Amino acid sequence: MTQNTxxxxxxxxxxxxxxxxGQRETTAGPPPGKKVVLExxxxxxxxxLLVPVHKTLLEVLREDLDLTGTKHGCELGExxxxxxxxxxxxxxxxxxLPIECQSPSAIVTVEGLAEGSRLHPLQETFxxxxxxxxxxxxxxxxxxxxxxxxxxxxxxxxxIVDALSGNLCRCTGYLKIFEAVELAAARxxx
Amino acid sequence: MNEEEFDVVGTxxxxxxxxxxxxxxxxxADDLKLPRMAFCRLLRATRPHARIVSIDTSRATDYPGxxxxxxxxxxxxxxxxxxxxxxxxxxxxDKVRYIGDAVAxxxxxxxxxxxxxxxxxxxxxxxxxxxxxxxxxxxxxGEPIHEGKFGNAHRAAALEFGDVxxxxxxxxxxxEDTYFFQGNTHLPLEQHACIAEWNPAGKLTxxxxxxxxxxxxxxxxxxxxxxxxxxxxxxxxxxGGFGGKLELFQHExxxxxxxxxxxxxxxxxxxxxxxxxxxxxxxxxxMWIKTGWTSDGHLKGMDFKSFxxxxxxxxxxxxxxxxxxxxxxxxxxxxxxxxQGVRVLTNKPPCGPKRGHGTPQPRYALECHxxxxxxxxxxxVLELRRKNFLMPNSKTVNHLRITSNGLRECVDIVARESxxxxxxxxxxxxxxVGFAVGAYLCGAGLPLYWNDMPHxxxxxRLDRSGVVTVSCGQIDIGQGSxxxxxxxxxxxxxxxPEQISLVSADTDLTPIDLGSYSSRVTFMxxxxxxxxxxxxxxxxxxxxxxxxxxxxxxLVLRRGTLTRRDGLGAPLSxxxxxxxxxxxxxxxxxxxxYKPPRLAGPFKGSGVGPSPAYSYTAAxxxxxxxxxxxxxxxxxxxxxxDIGRALNPVLVQGQVEGSIYMALGxxxxxxxxxxxxxxxxVLGVHRVPSMLEYKSPTTFxxxxxHTFLVETIDPEGPFGAKEVGQGPLLPVIPAVANAVYDxxxxxxxxxxITPEKVLRALEAANRRFGPTxxxxxxxxxxxxxxxxxxxxxxxxxxxxx
Numbered sequence: 001m002t003q004n005t006x007x008x009x010x011x012x013x014x015x016x017x018x019x020x021x022g023q024r025e026t027t028a029g030p031p032p033g034k035k036v037v038l039e040x041x042x043x044x045x046x047x048x049l050l051v052p053v054h055k056t057l058l059e060v061l062r063e064d065l066d067l068t069g070t071k072h073g074c075e076l077g078e079x080x081x082x083x084x085x086x087x088x089x090x091x092x093x094x095x096x097l098p099i100e101c102q103s104p105s106a107i108v109t110v111e112g113l114a115e116g117s118r119l120h121p122l123q124e125t126f127x128x129x130x131x132x133x134x135x136x137x138x139x140x141x142x143x144x145x146x147x148x149x150x151x152x153x154x155x156x157x158x159x160i161v162d163a164l165s166g167n168l169c170r171c172t173g174y175l176k177i178f179e180a181v182e183l184a185a186a187r188x189x190x
Numbered sequence: 191m192n193e194e195e196f197d198v199v200g201t202x203x204x205x206x207x208x209x210x211x212x213x214x215x216x217x218x219a220d221d222l223k224l225p226r227m228a229f230c231r232l233l234r235a236t237r238p239h240a241r242i243v244s245i246d247t248s249r250a251t252d253y254p255g256x257x258x259x260x261x262x263x264x265x266x267x268x269x270x271x272x273x274x275x276x277x278x279x280x281x282x283x284d285k286v287r288y289i290g291d292a293v294a295x296x297x298x299x300x301x302x303x304x305x306x307x308x309x310x311x312x313x314x315x316x317x318x319x320x321x322x323x324x325x326x327x328x329x330x331x332g333e334p335i336h337e338g339k340f341g342n343a344h345r346a347a348a349l350e351f352g353d354v355x356x357x358x359x360x361x362x363x364x365x366e367d368t369y370f371f372q373g374n375t376h377l378p379l380e381q382h383a384c385i386a387e388w389n390p391a392g393k394l395t396x397x398x399x400x401x402x403x404x405x406x407x408x409x410x411x412x413x414x415x416x417x418x419x420x421x422x423x424x425x426x427x428x429x430g431g432f433g434g435k436l437e438l439f440q441h442e443x444x445x446x447x448x449x450x451x452x453x454x455x456x457x458x459x460x461x462x463x464x465x466x467x468x469x470x471x472x473x474x475x476x477m478w479i480k481t482g483w484t485s486d487g488h489l490k491g492m493d494f495k496s497f498x499x500x501x502x503x504x505x506x507x508x509x510x511x512x513x514x515x516x517x518x519x520x521x522x523x524x525x526x527x528x529x530q531g532v533r534v535l536t537n538k539p540p541c542g543p544k545r546g547h548g549t550p551q552p553r554y555a556l557e558c559h560x561x562x563x564x565x566x567x568x569x570x571v572l573e574l575r576r577k578n579f580l581m582p583n584s585k586t587v588n589h590l591r592i593t594s595n596g597l598r599e600c601v602d603i604v605a606r607e608s609x610x611x612x613x614x615x616x617x618x619x620x621x622x623v624g625f626a627v628g629a630y631l632c633g634a635g636l637p638l639y640w641n642d643m644p645h646x647x648x649x650x651r652l653d654r655s656g657v658v659t660v661s662c663g664q665i666d667i668g669q670g671s672x673x674x675x676x677x678x679x680x681x682x683x684x685x686x687p688e689q690i691s692l693v694s695a696d697t698d699l700t701p702i703d704l705g706s707y708s709s710r711v712t713f714m715x716x717x718x719x720x721x722x723x724x725x726x727x728x729x730x731x732x733x734x735x736x737x738x739x740x741x742x743x744x745l746v747l748r749r750g751t752l753t754r755r756d757g758l759g760a761p762l763s764x765x766x767x768x769x770x771x772x773x774x775x776x777x778x779x780x781x782x783x784y785k786p787p788r789l790a791g792p793f794k795g796s797g798v799g800p801s802p803a804y805s806y807t808a809a810x811x812x813x814x815x816x817x818x819x820x821x822x823x824x825x826x827x828x829x830x831x832d833i834g835r836a837l838n839p840v841l842v843q844g845q846v847e848g849s850i851y852m853a854l855g856x857x858x859x860x861x862x863x864x865x866x867x868x869x870x871x872v873l874g875v876h877r878v879p880s881m882l883e884y885k886s887p888t889t890f891x892x893x894x895x896h897t898f899l900v901e902t903i904d905p906e907g908p909f910g911a912k913e914v915g916q917g918p919l920l921p922v923i924p925a926v927a928n929a930v931y932d933x934x935x936x937x938x939x940x941x942x943i944t945p946e947k948v949l950r951a952l953e954a955a956n957r958r959f960g961p962t963x964x965x966x967x968x969x970x971x972x973x974x975x976x977x978x979x980x981x982x983x984x985x986x987x988x989x990x991x
Contacts, residue, residue: 054302068221069214071429073379074462078881081379110214119213127208130844134668135211136379136429142212161889168881170379170430171668173851174889176844 039103042067043112046103057101058082058093061109069110069139073168080167083140084109090147110139113146121184122146131180133171140167145181154185197749198681199909202840206672206692207427216427219399220383224455227385228257230448231304231458232441233294233311234467235286238322238537238874239335240315242285245294249310255303257452259311261294265447269413271405271437273639275504277336280413280443285318287335287502288537289874290467292440297448297456320537320873322866324476324497327534328965335502335535342535344500345508347795348972349515351587352526352980357491361482365566367559368478370940370961371551373499374860375471376544377886380429382468383459384442386449394446395422401431401667402705405638407697409438414446425695428706431667432852433543436707437505439468466879470542471862473510473533474499475551478964479559487569489578492524496531496552497965498541505542507533509638509798513548516799518556519586520629521597521806522578526977527587530969537874538864543707545852546916549630550923554857557626557924558939561931571614571625571928572605582902585978589791590799594902594912596832597627600808603830603898608810614932620815622933627808628920632834632904632913633710635786635800644783646714647701650679650722652730652778656750656765658689663703664715665695669915670841671711677837678716678908682723684730684747685764701781709913712837713802714784716908721782729778733771734762787906793975803904805917806832809850811925812893815933817952820945824854824893824926831897834904834912845914846897851887853922859885859942 038049042065051060058075061067061084070093073081077095084093085108086101101107113120122142125131132138141164148155148163155163160181161174169177210216247259262283270276282293294311298304319332327335327342334341358364384398394416400406403423411418428435441458449456460468476497482490496514500507515529546553564571580586582595604625605611614623637645649661660679666672672692680687693700703715727747734752735742744755752762762770772778789800812826827850836842863877878884903910923941931937936951939960951959 052302062221066223067214068217071218071379072220072381072459074881076462076880076882078462079379110212114213119209123209123212126212128204130205130208130670130840132205132208132211133670133844133848134379134428134430135207135216136218138211139214161892165889168379168886168888170377170432170852170886171848172844173847173849173895174892175847175895178889 036099038098040098040101040107041103041105042107043109051098055098056094057084057096057098060098061093067109067111071136071139073136080144081137081140083143083167085143085147088147088150090144110142113142120146121187122180125180125183125187129176129180129183131172131176137167137169141169141177149185149188153189196681198677198687199837200839203673203677203687203838205670205841206676207666218380218429219385219397219426220459222385222397222426224385224387227455227457228297228299228452229301229304230295230297230445230456231301231308232292232444233308235289235291235293237286237315237317237872238289238320239318240286241318242282242293243314243316246312247294250296250307253307253310255299256307257297257299257454258448259294259296260444260447260451265413265443267413267415269409269438270504271409271506271638272504272508274508277504280440280447288539289876290464290539291502292444295444295448297452322536322538322864322874324499324534325965327536328967335537343532343967344535345511346532346970347512348530348969349588349793349795350528350972350974352977354491354493354526354528357526358480358482358493361490362485363567364480364482365563366478366480367562368939368961368964369555369558371475371477371554372941373472373474373541373862374856375466375469375862375884376432376434377881377884378430378432378434381460381462381465382435382439382441383457384445385455385457386446387455388449388453390453392420393422394420394450395424396442396446397424397426398442399428399435400425401428401435401665401707402437403665403695403697404663404702404704405436406438406442410443410446413438413443422698425665428665428667431706432545433547433707434468434470436470436543436705462881463879466876467539469501469539470505472544472856473541473548473551475514476961476964477552477555479555481559481563483563483567485567487567487574487577489522489524491526492518493528494518494552495964498531498533500533500535501538501540502535503540505540507541510541510543510548512795512798514552516588517549517629518552519588520590520592520804521580521627523580524587528972532967532969546630546919547708550856550920553628553920554924554927554941557921558927561624561928562937570611572601572611575601575627587977588799589796589978591789593803593906594832594834594904595804595806596900596902597629597806597808599900600806600830600832601627603900604808604810604828607896607898608812608828610810617932620817620933622813622815622929622931624811624925624928624930624932626921626924626928627806628917629804629806630913630917630920631708631801632713632803632805632907633786633801634708635789635802636797637704644702644785645710646703646718647781647783648715648718648722649701649779649781650726652726652768654765654769654772656689656768657691658683658685659691659693660719661693661700662715662719663695663697663700664711665706667706669706669845670838671706671715673841674712674716674837675719678719679723681909682720683727686750689750689764709916712911712913713907716911717784718782720908722780725780725782726778729775730767730771733774734767736774737770791975793973802906803834803912805912805914807917807921809921809925811922811929813926813929813933815930815948817934820948820952822858822930822943822948826894826896827922828896829898829918829922830900831914831918832900832902832912833914834907835901835910836899837909837911839899842899842914843897846918847895849916849918850895850922851892853919854891854926855887857923857926857941857943859887859944861942
């Protein structure tokens with residue numbers, strides 16, 4: 001059991017009357033209404049939110065903050081489409097609880113990659129090289145690549161392949177994505 | 191216009207939708223949110239084949255937060271994407287046919303409440319016999335999956351062109367092989383989602399992630415019992431399709447009905463498991479092929495049988511079935527050809543069109559067979575292939591018109607670049623190279639329902655600001671069709687690409703386009719766009735010509751500026767030009783449309799296969815096979831594709847790379863698996879309905895790719911362009927299989943080529959893994975058709991180099 005899951009169960013046990021493990025209670029009652037107050041720092045903006053405890057970070061970002069750039073691809077941590085940065089580290093927001101990512105942790109989504117109207121070089125090179133085809137994996141790819149470039153400014157092809165190996169793309173065959181990361185790295189360094 | 195004069199065509203213009211997709215501002219169906227929006231979820235069958243005895247929804251109806259609960263009684267009308275396939279229901283009324291079929295649905299204030307409410311619906315089933323394979327579908331007794339006089343063998347066809355028995359009897363050598371192509375699924379990153387809104391004045395709007403707003407429009411109206419003018423379908427950007435979003439799905443009709451019942455906008459967003467149940471993916475196909483040859487390697491005749499596992503519904507199945515027999519003769523000159531096929535219903539999610547629609551399976555069989563034949567005849571494989579290739583401007587034995595054909599050049603390029611002839615059969619044990627070719631349609635020549643109307647239309651409106659508004663029903667699912675329109679219109683009109691504002695995929699606002707399937711959009715919407723743009727260009731230049739009192743030939747309109755050939759006078763900006771023309775002609779709009787030429791042959795079933803053009807591809811794969819583990823690593827792919835003309839070489843290359851990627855998934859790992867063991871457990875359960883368990887290639891699996899584009903400048907394509915979205919997938923699968931044989935000497939005649947199959951073949955006496963027998967099935971009486979050259983019409987050119 002991952003640390004996330006353990007924390008989640010612990011949290012639910014402390015804060016809700018939901019049956020946490022075992023079967024869902026099917027006989028009764030109104031849906032659980034338990035909510036929690038969260039303070040999230042997303043893309044440099046502070047948000048205070050009251051959200052149902054069961055919501056993942058992905059759901060809170062998309063549904064409560066309307067940051068729909070981050071995508072659902074599986075909700076099981078399998079595809080990488082929902083990656084966001086938390087304190088500079090790329091994490092899967094579909095497996096993260098917002099309570100773990102509260103302020104002062106800084107969350108960055110694809111909407112926060114640009115500085116004002118100045119795009120991050122990755123955003124430009126992905127567009128220029130056709131590294132985004134259908135575009136659904138793109139936010140997760142950009143976020144993961146951003147984390148890579150921040151820690152490894154001039155990555156080798158192998159390092160790029162390795163860093164993006166948890167992000168599935170069905171359109172591009174990945175090659176244009178590798179090239180876009182390399183081109184962006186060159187631009188960042190320059 | 192000669193080639194050097196192109197301003198936009200042939201340039202690597204950045205994708206029209208590139209920046210929206212990299213900034214997170216592109217809004218897909220699941221990103222949309224409407225005021226008062228509620229949610230729906232579907233209750234899905236837990237039995238593979240069962241009669242519905244009763245459904246008790248009372249407890250769900252009473253559950254707090256539930257707005258409505260519906261069952262099949264609320265949506266009883268049968269529908270289907272093909273006129274011959276009206277066999278689906280949004281919610282099943284009488285019985286369920288696969289695990290995942292929908293039986294009831296709820297509308298609720300949020301998604302969590304919906305899940306809880308579904309648990310309160312009680313369905314009583316009475317189990318029926320389960321059919322999970324072609325063999326079971328054909329032979330197991332019991333109630334068939336659908337009513338019909340042919341039982342589970344619901345569609346069959348038998349065609350013969352020329353006298354195949356005579357051709358095989360006269361042949362010096364005859365060879366036969368059997369292959370099985372396993373089913374696999376599209377797995378788009380975007381899970382299906384939609385929002386339905388009902389205007390009580392009588393209009394239903396559906397925003398949905400679909401590849402064909404038009405077909406969804408027609409099917410949805412039928413399923414809801416509305417007239418078509420009461421339904422509007424809008425497709426936001428689609429996060430991948432590959433054929434998996436080409437018709438009405440249960441959740442779309444359900445969301446629409448619930449919106450009508452509750453008076454609130456209803457969102458349906460499927461989870462990944464449900465996407466596996468929607469499926470409509472690659473049909474599993476069992477194939478048998480027999481060919482006759484002269485001893486020096488000329489093909490005399492071909493006999494082919496396809497046994498197609500359809501899943502539980504028709505979907506595109508009648509077309510899919512014919513496609514397993516339609517394109518066998520587009521690469522080689524086949525003097526006589528017989529094809530018999532049957533599609534069998536099984537209790538699994540329905541199969542349908544996936545990239546290559548029905549043709550990757552026979553292409554795999556053909557190309558592996560030809561590789562084996564070359565060895566048996568003792569003729570080098572490329573020599574054998576080159577002796578038989580079809581010429582450009584010819585006809586196939588089954589009456590397909592071939593125009594531009596760059597196959598020979600493609601073969602020469604990949605052979606040269608990969609040094610194939612120097613390395614094939616000569617590499618150390620464990621290393622191998624394999625060769626294959628393929629061809630694909632540039633758009634189906636006929637629509638899904640019979641009509642004489644255009645397949646695609648484009649409206650262009652010029653605003654005096656200089657904005658060029660281009661409207662077309664086409665939908666960009668990632669393949670780049672938006673960018674294609676920008677390139678084609680800016681070139682044909684003479685404006686800058688940045689001036690163009692696109693309106694796409696809205697059945698109320700945009701003119702017809704049938705959808706993003708059969709690689710048709712570039713060819714058809716592209717030609718429609720050229721027609722509309724040319725009309726407006728002529729108006730603009732005509733106005734300037736009159737104003738300046740100069741012949742039109744003296745004026746040049748390029749990149750948004752009008753100049754004089756003699757270099758005199760001040761240039762006119764595009765807005766100035768529009769104002770001039772608008773003053774003279776009134777509002778400036780034009781419509782262009784495209785309908786393929788009539789190409790169907792003189793026989794029943796000839797609607798599948800014709801296309802205004804065919805793309806051609808050749809590929810060489812280089813593999814490493816570990817004989818200890820059976821592990822296959824594809825190290826390099828060389829692929830040359832006859833694109834006609836590359837409107838945007840970067841986007842074309844992206845489609846080639848994506849096709850290679852998808853082919854590698856199909857040949858090495860991807861497969862639909864269902865629990866088929868006998869015993870107390872429920873049969874027909876999808877074993878791997880998740881992205882982790884359904885194995886698809888990651889960044890680690892991508893080989894080195896060398897792409898080469900061959901430009902044959904098709905006489906009917908827009909600026910000579912042909913398709914690239916599907917054709918390049920076709921040869922890669924058999925090229926890998928043939929490379930595995932070259933590496934370790936085993937024939938893996940069944941996809942995917944897993945390590946286990948390689949090991950079993952290495953241990954087998956016949957050094958092969960694959961099917962060994964065919965089901966017994968009485969195919970219908972053969973429909974005998976003369977080849978075109980025997981009918982006095984245009985002859986197929988002889989197959990000489």
